[in-house]
Amino acid sequence: MRVISAIFILIVSQLSAQDVNKLAEKHIKENGVQIIDDFKTLLSMPNVAFDLPNINKNAQHIISELNDRGVETKLLRMVGTPPIVYGYYPVEGADRTLAFYVHYDGQPVDKTKWTHNPWEPVYYSDAMFNGGEPMDFPSKTEDIEENHRIYVRSAGDDKAPIITILTALDMIHANKLAVTSNLVFFFEGQEEAGSDQLHQYLSDNRELVDEIDLWLFCDGPVHQSRKPQLVFGVRGVTGMEITTYGPNRPLHSGHYGNWAPVPGQLLSDLIASMKDEEGNVIIEGFYDDVEPLSKLEKEALANIPPIDESLKEELGINDPEGTETYNERLLLPSLTIKGLSSGNTGKLARNVVPATATAAIGMRLVKGCDPEKQKDLVEAHIRKQGFHIVREDPDQETRMRYPKIAKVTRSGGYPAARTSMDLPIIQGVIERSKDVAGEDLILLPTLGGSLPLYLFTDELKKPAIILPIANHDNNQHAADENLRIGNLWYGIKLMGALMTMEE
Template sequence: MSIPIRAAIIHCRVICLALLAWPLLATADPTDVADQVRAWRQAHEQRIVDDFVKLLVLPNVASDQVNIRKNADYIRGLFEQRGFRVRLLEAGDSPPAVFAERETPGADTTLMIYVHYDGQPVNAADWASDPWTPVMRDAPVELGGRDVAMQAPFDPEWRLFARSAGDDKAPIVALTAALDALADSGRRLSVNLKLFFEGEEEAGSPHLREMLDSHRELLDADLWLFCDGPVHQSRRWQLNYGVRGSFGFDLTVFGPNRPLHSGHYGNWAPNPIVRLNELLATMRDGEGRILVDGYHDQVVPPSALERDAIDAAPLVDTGLIEQLGIGRPETDERVEMAVMRPAMNLRGIRSGDVGEQARNSIQTSATASVGLRLVPAQTPDHLRHMIERHIRAQGYLVLHGEPSAEQRAGHDRIAQLDWSGAGYPAYRAPMDLPLARSIADILNRLSSDTLVELPTMGGSLPLYLIDEVIGAPILILPIANHDNNQHGKNENLRLQNLWDAIEIYAAVLTHL
C-alpha cells in the first residue's frame, strides 16, 4: 500500500473518530463541563469583569431613549460576534427588544432565555458612588465595604456596585462567558438557543404583548427560561416555578377644602390622615391578612407537591430577622409560605409634614399608595371590584377623579381611587414539568447543596403574557445574590454568583 493511500486511510479514520466523539462533547457529564468552564473562567476573570463594566456604564432607564438604544446596540454586537442571528424587535415607541438565535444541528429542544437589560431609575444622591460608574468593594456598603482595585485576582466575596449589576445585566455577561468557554473547549450546545433581551421590564413591559403577538412564531420555544431575580437567602441555587401578579392603586380621602388651624378646629373638622389610616386598617391587619370580603374567592391553594417543596427548603427566617433588624415577622409562617398568599403592601403615605416642617393644621387630603401581589388564579378586575365594594361599605363615595364642590357638600366621606395601569395575574408552572426535572437534575449534579425548588418567587414578572400568547412553559433561574439591593441604592452583584452563573448556563446549554 502506498504511503499516500495509507495516509488518506489514517486521515479518514481520524475524521470518523472525531465525528463519533462529537456528540459526546455535548453529552458529557455536566460536572465535567462545569470543571472545564471553571478552569476557563479562572484564566479569564479580568476579561469577564471588564466586559461587565462596559455594559454597566451604559445608563439603562427605559424612558431614556438614547441610552436604552445604546444598550440594545451593544448587546446586539455581543451576540453577533458569537455567531447568532440578531434582530431588534420594536412596537411603536418601545425600547427595542434584542432577539438572537443560534441553531444546533440535530437538537430536538428549543430553549428561549429571557433577560431584561433595562433598570430602575436612580437617585444618585442616595448612592455611595455614582450608579453608572461601577465600583468594586470587599463587602456590602451597609457592612462597611471598602473600595478595592478592579483587577484580578478577585476574591469571590467581592461585589461589583452599579445600577443593574444584580437586576438584570449579570446574566448577559454570564451567557457570553459561558458561550466563549464552551467554544474554546470544543463543546457544542444540546439545544437550539434563542435569546430575548427586553428593554422595558422595569417600566411594566407595556409593549410585550404586542411584540409577542407580532412575532409569535419567531419567539416560540419548548421552554422559556427567565434569568432574573435573586437566589435563595441560604445562598443555595434556586429554581422557581412561578411569580406573583402585580396591581396597585393610590387611595385619597378628603378633609376640609382648605387647611385648618388644629387648635381652632381639632376634634371638629374631619382629619383625612386619621380617616385614611382607619380605612386602611379595615383592609389589612397587622399579620398581613387581607380583610376585604371576596378578595380570596379566586385563590387556588398550594398543592401537596408545592407544600412539600417549601418544606424541603432550608429555613432562613431566623437569619433574616437578624439581618433585617426586625423584632419579629408579621406572621408565624415561614417566608416562602407567606409569599404564597395574596399581599397588600402600603408603599407610601403622603399628607402634611413631619419634623421641623410639621405644622399645627388639619390637611385637606391624605393619600396612600397600595401595592397588590396576586396569586393564581386572581385577576386584577375582580380585585378592583372587591376593593371598591369594600370601601363603599365603609360609608365612602368612591370616585376616580377629583370631587366636585357639590360632592364634597353632599357626602361625609369621599375616596378617590387611581388604579395604576391594568395590572397582571400570577403565573405558576407545574413542578413535575419534564424539562424542569431535567434542569433540576443538572443543577443538583453540579452542587453538593440540594437545589432549592419553590413554587413561586415573591416578586412579579409578566409571565402570564408568554403563557397566553406563546403557550410555552416558563421557569425562573435566578443568579443574583439575595442581598443585591435590587431597585434600591448601592445595587451590587457578588462575584461568586457571577462565577456560578457561568457554570450553570454552560451545563444547561449542553445537557438539556
C-alpha cells in the same frame, strides 16, 4: 474579536454537567480578568428605559457581542420604545428550543443616595456592610476572590445574566462542546418601566417565539439562605391610590380641630379596617381564588430551609405579619401600604387640618387571583366602611351629599403565573441544575416579586421558570446595587450546563 463560525461544532458524546462544570471553572480561572472587564464595559452604559439614546447604545453593544459568538441577531423595534434584542442559535438535529429572557434596562437612580457614581463600576474587596473597601479592578485572575463585589446600577438586576450567557458560549466554543438545544435570546429593554409593549412585541413576532419549548427567565436573586434556587412562578401585581377628604381647604387646627373631619384620620381608620392584628387581609373574598399547590410543590416548599429568624435579625424586625413562615406568606395575595401623605411633618409641620390624605396601595397576587377582581373586592370593602367612591376630586354638590368620600385611582397590573414542576422538560432542568448547584438547590414554587410571566405561560402557552443568580443582598432597585463575583461564576456554570444538557 471572538468571531465564531456559523457551522456549529458537535461532538460525538455529550458531557455530564459535572464535566461541563470543570471546564467552566477552568475557563473562568483562565479568563476571569477578561470576563470582569467585559462586564464592566456593559455596566458603564446608563440603561434607564426612557433614555432611548443610551438604551439603544446598550442594545447595539449586546447585538455585537452575540454576533461575535455566531448568534443570528436582529433588533425588534417599535417607535419610541426600547428595542428587543433577539438572537437565534440553531443547532443541527436539535429537537428542543430553549429561550433565555433577560432585561437589559435598569431602575432610575438618585445619585445623592449612592456612595459612588451609579454609572461607574467600582470594585470592592467585600460587601460595604461587611467592611469591604474599594480597590482596583483585577489585572490577574489569581487576584479575584468570590466575595469581591462590583457596585453599579444593574450589576445584580439584570445585566449579570447577559455576561454569564456570553461567557458560557465562549466556554462551549473553546472546548468544542455540543450545544444540545436551539437557543433563543430575548433581551428586553423596558422591564423596569413596566413592560408595557412586551405583549405587542410577542404578538407581532409570533413566528420567532412559537417554536420555543421552555422560557428561562434570568432574573432575581438566590435564596435568602444564600443557597441557589430555581423558581417556578411569580406573583402578579396591581394596586390603587385612595384619597380621603376633609374640608375643601386646609383649616387652622386651633379654630377647627375637634370639629372638622380630619382626612388623615379617616384614611388611617379605613386602612386599619383592611387587616387584622396578625397582618392578615380581612377584606371579604381576598383569599378565595388562591390556587392550591400540587403535591410536588408542597414537598418542595417543605424542603426549603427556614430563614425567618435570620431575616428578622438582618432586617431588624421583631414581629412579622402573619403566623405562617416567610415562604408560606409568598403564596398568599398581599396588600401593602406603599406610601401615605397628608400635610407635613418635622420642621414643615403646620397647625392645620389638611384638606386631603392619600395612600398608595400595592397588591401582589398569586395564581388564581384576577387583578381587576382583587381591586373590586377592595372597593367593595371601602363602600362597606361608609365611603362614597369617586374617580375625580368631588365637587361641592358631592361633598354636601355624602359624609365620607374616597377617590380611588386604580393602577394596571397583571396576574400571577406558575409552571408545574411535573413536566418532563422541567424535571430535566432541575436535575441538570442540581449537578451545578448541588443537592441544596432550592425549588421555590413562587417568587415574592413580579414579572410579566403570564404572557408566556398563559398567552403563549409555554412553560417558564426563573434562573436567579444574583446575591440576595444585591440592593436591586436601591442605591449601591452590587453583584458578588462568586454569583457571577455560578451563573456562567449554570448557563453552560443548561445549554449542553441532554435531550
